[in-house]
Amino acid sequence: MKSFVILIAIMLMVNQFGTAVARSKRKRMPSEPIKFYYLAPSPPCRAVMMAARALDLELDLIPTNIMDGDHKTPEYLKMNPQHTIPTMDDSGFILWESRAILAYLVNAYGKDDSLYPKNPRQRAIVDQRLNFDIGTLFPRYSNLYFPMLFRGDEYNQENADKLNEALGWLNIFLEKSAFVAGDNLTIADISIIVTITNLDAFKFDFSEHENLTKWFERTKKALEPYDWEDIDETGAQMLADFLKREH
Numbered sequence: 001m002k003s004f005v006i007l008i009a010i011m012l013m014v015n016q017f018g019t020a021v022a023r024s025k026r027k028r029m030p031s032e033p034i035k036f037y038y039l040a041p042s043p044p045c046r047a048v049m050m051a052a053r054a055l056d057l058e059l060d061l062i063p064t065n066i067m068d069g070d071h072k073t074p075e076y077l078k079m080n081p082q083h084t085i086p087t088m089d090d091s092g093f094i095l096w097e098s099r100a101i102l103a104y105l106v107n108a109y110g111k112d113d114s115l116y117p118k119n120p121r122q123r124a125i126v127d128q129r130l131n132f133d134i135g136t137l138f139p140r141y142s143n144l145y146f147p148m149l150f151r152g153d154e155y156n157q158e159n160a161d162k163l164n165e166a167l168g169w170l171n172i173f174l175e176k177s178a179f180v181a182g183d184n185l186t187i188a189d190i191s192i193i194v195t196i197t198n199l200d201a202f203k204f205d206f207s208e209h210e211n212l213t214k215w216f217e218r219t220k221k222a223l224e225p226y227d228w229e230d231i232d233e234t235g236a237q238m239l240a241d242f243l244k245r246e247h
C-alpha cells in the first residue's frame with residue numbers, strides 16, 4: 001500500500017515536470033494576429049516583415065499608402081501622431097519605429113533570444129549596430145537618395161562619399177565576425193540589410209568593401225527561408241524602378 005502511494009506520487013511528479021517542460025518549449029503567441037500598417041517598398045516595413053517570418057509570427061497586413069495620405073487620417077494619427085509606417089498594433093499595444101518593433105517581437109515572441117541576445121554585452125553590440133543604422137547609415141543613404149527619389153535631383157558625389165564612408169565602417173565591423181553583431185544573425189542584420197538591398201538595386205557600387213559584400217551574400221542566404229526575395233528584393237526593386245522613372 002505504502003509503495004503504491006509512493007509510486008502514484010512519483011507518477012504525479014513526473015507528469016508535472018513533463019507539463020512544465022512542454023510549457024517552457026511552447027512558443028508564446030499573440031492572442032490575435034498583430035495588425036501591421038505597411039507598404040511593400042518601405043525599407044523599415046520590409047525589415048519587420050522578415051523578422052516576423054523568422055519568428056513564425058502571422059501579421060495582419062494593412063496596406064497604408066503614404067502617397068495617398070492613408071497615414072494622415074484622423075484614425076491613423078490617433079494611433080501614431082508621427083504618421084510613419086511601419087506601425088503595429090498587438091491587441092491594443094501600439095508601437096512604431098521599426099527597430100523598436102524588431103526588439104519587441106523577439107522579446108515577446110522569440111522561442112529563444114538568438115535574434116536579440118539577452119547577454120548584456122552581446123545585446124549592447126546589437127544596440128550599437130542598430131543605433132549606427134538609424135543614426136548614421138540610413139541618414140547617409142537617405143541624404144543621397146531621397147532628393148533623387150522624391151525631387152528628381154541629380155546624383156550628388158559629396159553625399160555618395162559620405163555614404164561610402166559609413167559603408168567602410170560597416171565593413172570594419174565585419175572584419176572579425178560573420179554577422180554585424182557577432183557570429184549569429186540578429187535583428188541588426190535584418191535592419192541593416194534593407195538599406196544594402198536598396199543600394200544593390202540602385203547599382204551603388206560597394207564591391208570595394210569586401211567583408212560587406214560577403215556579408216550581404218551570407219545574410220541574403222540566411223534570410224531566404226524568411227522570404228528575402230519576396231519581401232526585401234522585390235521592395236527594393238520597386239524603389240529602383242521609381243528611381244529610374246524619376247531620371
Ligand SMILES: N[C@@H](CCC(=O)N[C@@H](CS)C(=O)NCC(=O)O)C(=O)O
Pocket residue numbers: 042043044066071082083084085086096097098099134
Ligand atoms: N525610423 C523609422 C522611419 C519610418 C519612416 O520614415 N517611414 C517612412 C516610409 S519608409 C514614412 O512613414 N514616411 C511617411 C511620413 O513620415 O509621413 C522606422 O524605422 O520605422
Ligand SMILES: *[C@@H]1O[C@H](CO)[C@@H](O)[C@H](O)[C@H]1NC(C)=O
Pocket residue numbers: 113114115117122183184
Ligand atoms: C548562435 O547560434 C548557435 C547555433 O544555432 C547557438 O548554439 C548559440 O547559442 C547562438 N548564440 C547566441 C548568442 O544566441
Ligand SMILES: *[C@@H]1O[C@H](CO)[C@@H](O)[C@H](O)[C@H]1NC(C)=O
Pocket residue numbers: 174175176177178210211214
Ligand atoms: C574581411 O576582409 C579581410 C580582408 O579581405 C579578410 O582578411 C578577413 O578574413 C575578412 N573577414 C571576414 C569575417 O570575412
